[in-house]
Amino acid sequence: MTVAVLVEGLTVEFGRFRAIDDLSLAIDYGEVRAVIGPNGAGKTTLLDVISGVSRARAGRVLFDERLELTGRSESAIARSGVRRKFQKPSVFEALSVRDNVEIGLGGAGDPASHEKVAAILETVGLSEHADRLASELAHGQKQWLEIAMVVVSEPRVLMLDEPVAGLTDEETERTAALIRRLRTPDRAIVVVEHDMDFVEAIADRVTVLHEGRTLFEGSMARARADARVVDVYLGR
Numbered sequence: 001m002t003v004a005v006l007v008e009g010l011t012v013e014f015g016r017f018r019a020i021d022d023l024s025l026a027i028d029y030g031e032v033r034a035v036i037g038p039n040g041a042g043k044t045t046l047l048d049v050i051s052g053v054s055r056a057r058a059g060r061v062l063f064d065e066r067l068e069l070t071g072r073s074e075s076a077i078a079r080s081g082v083r084r085k086f087q088k089p090s091v092f093e094a095l096s097v098r099d100n101v102e103i104g105l106g107g108a109g110d111p112a113s114h115e116k117v118a119a120i121l122e123t124v125g126l127s128e129h130a131d132r133l134a135s136e137l138a139h140g141q142k143q144w145l146e147i148a149m150v151v152v153s154e155p156r157v158l159m160l161d162e163p164v165a166g167l168t169d170e171e172t173e174r175t176a177a178l179i180r181r182l183r184t185p186d187r188a189i190v191v192v193e194h195d196m197d198f199v200e201a202i203a204d205r206v207t208v209l210h211e212g213r214t215l216f217e218g219s220m221a222r223a224r225a226d227a228r229v230v231d232v233y234l235g236r
């Protein structure tokens with residue numbers, strides 16, 4: 001089976017500080033992978049390198065076993081089907097919910113794109129709010145809108161940075177159900193999150209980062225039982 005994202009010997013440095021240290025990992029199509037770990041472990045930096053925001057000092061990231069992402073621009077990476085939702089919602093407040101999603105599609109405006117937009121609004125539960133201004137949405141709804149803006153382009157790799165930060169318990173549960181719905185055999189979903197109950201609800205596997213390296217990889221249930229993971233993260 002083809003690996004969606006292959007990270008090999010990745011090192012990222014900021015000045016003399018090493019945020020990612022010779023990291024290797026493989027994320028499969030069809031899986032939801034959570035990347036967890038203490039503050040400063042390198043989680044966001046990992047997403048930054050995959051999405052072309054930060055540069056690697058050494059190593060590489062391969063998409064779909066054929067396309068090297070390291071060295072490519074953010075827009076080229078996004079166009080290739082590797083998409084990211086940043087932590088802070090950045091919807092266009094003055095536009096309607098529907099128009100926001102159309103922008104995510106590149107604004108084609110043909111009947112096929114209208115259908116796609118309608119379908120994704122249904123998936124994220126915003127159909128009845130399609131004509132409202134994005135500014136009128138609650139914080140959780142803005143998160144779902146932004147997920148829709150990314151997913152409408154049918155990414156092969158979907159990265160979400162802290163998608164439930166600041167959400168209510170009910171919104172968090174709805175987001176977990178949404179992420180499970182977005183999981184398809186030909187898509188990999190990578191989620192960085194600190195809410196462990198949420199992670200347990202969505203993740204097929206978790207990668208625990210600590211000081212830029214992998215401390216643990218496996219199920220969330222096993223992570224909870226791992227003494228090293230409890231020591232550096234879960235027990236704190």
Ligand SMILES: Nc1ncnc2c1ncn2[C@@H]1O[C@H](COP(=O)(O)OP(=O)(O)OP(=O)(O)O)[C@@H](O)[C@H]1O
Pocket residue numbers: 014017019037038039040041042043044045046
């Ligand atoms: N642009 C930068 N310049 C300098 N240092 C940086 C930069 N970006 C990240 N770092 C440092 O790299 C380390 C890893 O940061 P990163 O944001 O990847 O951690 P994280 O695991 O996502 O943490 P958190 O859970 O707090 O979001 C931190 O010590 C951070 O201060």
